[in-house]
Amino acid sequence: MKEQITQQSIQLFEEKGFSQTSIQDIVDALHVTKGTFYYYFSSKEQLLMDIHLQYIDHLLMRQQQILDNESLSHREKVTEIILMLIKDIKDKGSSGRVFFREIRHLNNKNIDKIKKKRNQFRLNIEDVVRSGMVAGEFKEDLRPDMVAFGILGVTNYSYNWYKPDGEVTPDELATIFSNLVLTGISVD
Amino acid sequence: MKEQITQQSIQLFEEKGFSQTSIQDIVDALHVTKGTFYYYFSSKEQLLMDIHLQYIDHLLMRQQQILDNESLSHREKVTEIILMLIKDIKDKGSSGRVFFREIRHLNNKNIDKIKKKRNQFRLNIEDVVRSGMVAGEFKEDLRPDMVAFGILGVTNYSYNWYKPDGEVTPDELATIFSNLVLTGISVD
Incomplete structure (x- = not known):
């Protein structure tokens, strides 16, 4: 129940x-x-906090599995994180939209707790970008912090418009967005 | 008043x-x-509609000026649109956040009207991407519709986190994001 x-x-x-x-x-x-x-x-607020915690904890756990997978290159880690977020829209789109939109209805202590976890998710992407720069997979003049925000922008905004049952499958969209982030749209 | x-x-x-x-x-x-x-x-809803209209009409007008500027390449048009949206966060960040978040409080007729304009802004980006592909500036295997959503994701998400008075100036952030979209993060 x-x-x-x-x-x-x-x-x-x-x-x-x-x-x-x-x-x-x-x-x-x-x-x-x-x-x-x-x-x-105990209250509607506690229920909202429960929804927020479940959502972000599950994402952090799966992100960690990707980060810990030593067989993946940095490019592949970025790709896998994008894929995870896009695939989630089908099953967890509503949770995601509530997560993004309703956080201000939590009390300050809970907002801090959620923001800390949300930041952790972003900082983990930043770390992948930074390590990928060191490894020579990514350009050496990037700002990993801003790039992480850019990647999250591409994925998180999808929760507002993407219809997983439409013409473009989650796998296809994730590939399109990984290519966008990794290689851009310009001809070399 | x-x-x-x-x-x-x-x-x-x-x-x-x-x-x-x-x-x-x-x-x-x-x-x-x-x-x-x-x-x-006449009502709080009419005021909200006014805020929405002002916000999107102003963006569409300035986007049109960029599109009409024949001295710009397609790459430069993409860059200018990103710059416009990032620079706007300083003066119009609050309007933008209200625009993204509160649209559901408009009545259905007004939601349709605003969504039509919002879609127009996106379709204009899609057109720039498509023309840039034809012109040979952009890769020929892109999906312009999905790429337009990707670009808007990068810029619109910035309204949630970017502090224009912080360490990174709007011009710098716009450059970082244009580079991300145009050339990606991977070493060739």
């Missing part, structure tokens, strides 16, 4: 926004009572 | 969100009465 409440809430938060969704809306949609909600969550 | 109400509202919508900001909050912040508000706007 906890998972059902979470999934239903993600859907409602995405459609109506966090502020506009009441606990009553959530329990009505599931045909349960408020008592059921409060058995699992 | 109309401009002051608009600017104050943008600030409040950014800080508290559209739903959480009342007309009372807006007039209180300006030390005027609700009558003053209703002299200029």
Whole structure:
């Protein structure tokens, strides 16, 4: 039931926004009572924090697996991280959109906690870029911090427009974006 | 006064969100009465539509000037559009964030109107990429539609994190991002 409440809430938060969704809306949609909600969550804010934590912890864990895979070059690590984020839009698109949009409804302590994890995800990309420069795979005059923001821009913005069931598959889009980031659009 | 109400509202919508900001909050912040508000706007929704229209119309106008400039190559047009969007964060960052985040509070007719203009801005980038491919400046196997989304991802995401008064100037960031899009990060 906890998972059902979470999934239903993600859907409602995405459609109506966090502020506009009441606990009553959530329990009505599931045909349960408020008592059921409060058995699992102390408040709507705690539920939102749960959604944020689940989302970012899962991403960090999978990113770490990519980083730890010593058989991958730096280019491949960048490609795999992009692929992971684009593929996620199908299953976790709603969570992602709630994650990006509703963070300001957490209390300050929780915002700090989430931002720290979010920054970690970005700093890990920055590290891959930096190591790739040292390894001679990437250009030596890059700013790894800004490049990491650029890569996250390409992937995160996709949560706003990309339809995974459309003409371009997640694998295709990830390839297009990896090529964009790795080699650009200009003819040499 | 109309401009002051608009600017104050943008600030409040950014800080508290559209739903959480009342007309009372807006007039209180300006030390005027609700009558003053209703002299200029029929509702909070009309004010939000005004903010959206001003923002996108101004961007479309300046983008058109870049597109019409026949002395620019396709690479330079892409670079100029990126520069325009990054430079705007300093003066119009709050408008941009309200624009991206609060569109769902417009009515359906207005959402359609804004989305049409937003799409036009994107399709114009797609056209530059496509013409640049024909002109032999860009690689011939690109998907101009996906590349346009990629470019907008890099620039639009910057509205969430970039501090124009920090260490990296808007011109520097625009150069970093143009290089990323045009030539990528990999060593040839």
